[in-house]
Amino acid sequence: MRYLLGLIVGLAALWLLLSGHYSPLFYAFGTGSCLLTAWICWRMRIVDNETVPLHLLAHAPVYIAWLGWEIAKSNGDVARRILSPGRSISPTMTTRRVGPATDLGRTIYANSVTLTPGTVTVGLRDGLAEVHALTDANARDIEEGDMDRRVQAFERRGGVRDDHSHDGG
């Protein structure tokens, strides 16, 4: 129920921001479309903590800020490699056991890895992430698992207290 309410509030905010017309007629249209969408989602049974991750909302800014900084750094690095003459890359494939316990956490991790220039998740299966990295150094960063720990912390702060042990990475 909490998630359904969250979804409706989110949809309403989206509608208000995109519409730009505020009169009774349009409020009626907006309310109708939000409720219809929420009802369809509810009927499809996709309204849960995965599609409406309310619990992560409060801690998202910290993670996003950190991720933004990482992306900025690796952007500079990859841009330099593209522009430098000669071969300055050393493509590497590596695997890492993924720390986050939930599917959502794993997806956030895999997407963060892909979003950062220099590393792309090419496979995610059985808790193993297969990563293609532009350079050996990028691959080592993945193996060291700083991002993995960040996502885990983000996930845990969000209230998923799933304390079963991971075999790390």
Add this chain to the structure above:
Amino acid sequence: MTVDIALNVLLLSFLAITGLAIARVRNLFPVAMLTGLYSLLSASLFQLLDAVDVALTEAAVGAGVMTVLFLATFGLTRAREKSVPRSRTAIGLVVTGLTGAALFYASLDMPHFGAADTPVQEHPLRERYLETVREEIDVPNAVTAVLASYRGYDTLGEVTVVLTAGVGVLMLLGVSRRGRHDDDKEP
């Protein structure tokens, strides 16, 4: 204005390159994607001409639905063009050239972009729509009022297109997996 002309030239040359590539590539798979690209480019051109509603439709139908339909077709047929003897491609070239020339000739009679003395600007009905639309329909956009009310039946047909796009998206994201049976696959 020169910027607009430069952007027009740029987008049109992109369109030409894409068109030539579509004609040359024999594997239909990249062709499907290139037609999507073609639609995106023409939609950008429409936006450049301030026809945003046309651009939206072009993008949704041309790049979205058409790609999906192409791919669905490839699922049933082969995704490779049959090679055609050169004499027949020559006929095609002549036909296309003539059609293009005729269209170009026809375009010479069209009023210039944004010209003030066209029926669109001078017809008395235009004043009526623009002045009475607020009292009669009470929506902020006159074009919307004409589309959705004054010629509502016509629009009903267009909305069907949008519905098709929605069905395409549902199909893609695999939400309607339950409805699929093995027997609907043609040999």
Add this chain to the structure above:
Amino acid sequence: MTALIDMASWVLLAGGAVFSVIGGIGILRMPDFYTRMHAASITDTAGMALMLAGLMLQAGLTLVTAKLVFIMVFLIITSPTATHALARAALHDGVRPQLDHDRRRHTEIEP
């Protein structure tokens, strides 16, 4: 103040354009499909974010900015998903990356 915001937005727009072109060069220069993906992700992150941020500064606190934020969020969520799906499909299809090092712990890919 307005001049300052204008200046900042210009810097962001120019930076976005530069990164986007660098990514384009990378797409042409990189040796194989997988390395090209990394170049592509430059235009999709730095190029896109800087340019949209520049536009946001121009628009100020209006609904236009809200729409720009939505565009950015959509792109940030969908672009890695599309890249990942692409890379996975390529690997699945047997497109082999040119590698200097291969430290994979398992070999799922058929030769």
Add this chain to the structure above:
Amino acid sequence: MFLAAIIGVAVTMLLILIRALLGPSAYDRILALNLFGTKTVLFVSVLGFLNGRPEFLDLGLVYALINFTGTIAVLKFMQYGDLGWDEASKDKPDV
């Protein structure tokens, strides 16, 4: 200054188009076309500002979504040779 941005985007589009034409593999083309789509989003956004009508950003929003579904459609087709079918449906019926 919007002009500089739009020139940057246009040059990038040209470079990407070259890659799309060169190939060599289908995946290179898909990558290029997906990227071309996101560049088009930037192009129309900046174009709206250049023409002084930033309200037209809805177009950019729609492009972003269409481009994503288009790419996923192509990949799904490549992997399964068919649309609207998912590997998971074989062993795990939904709902």
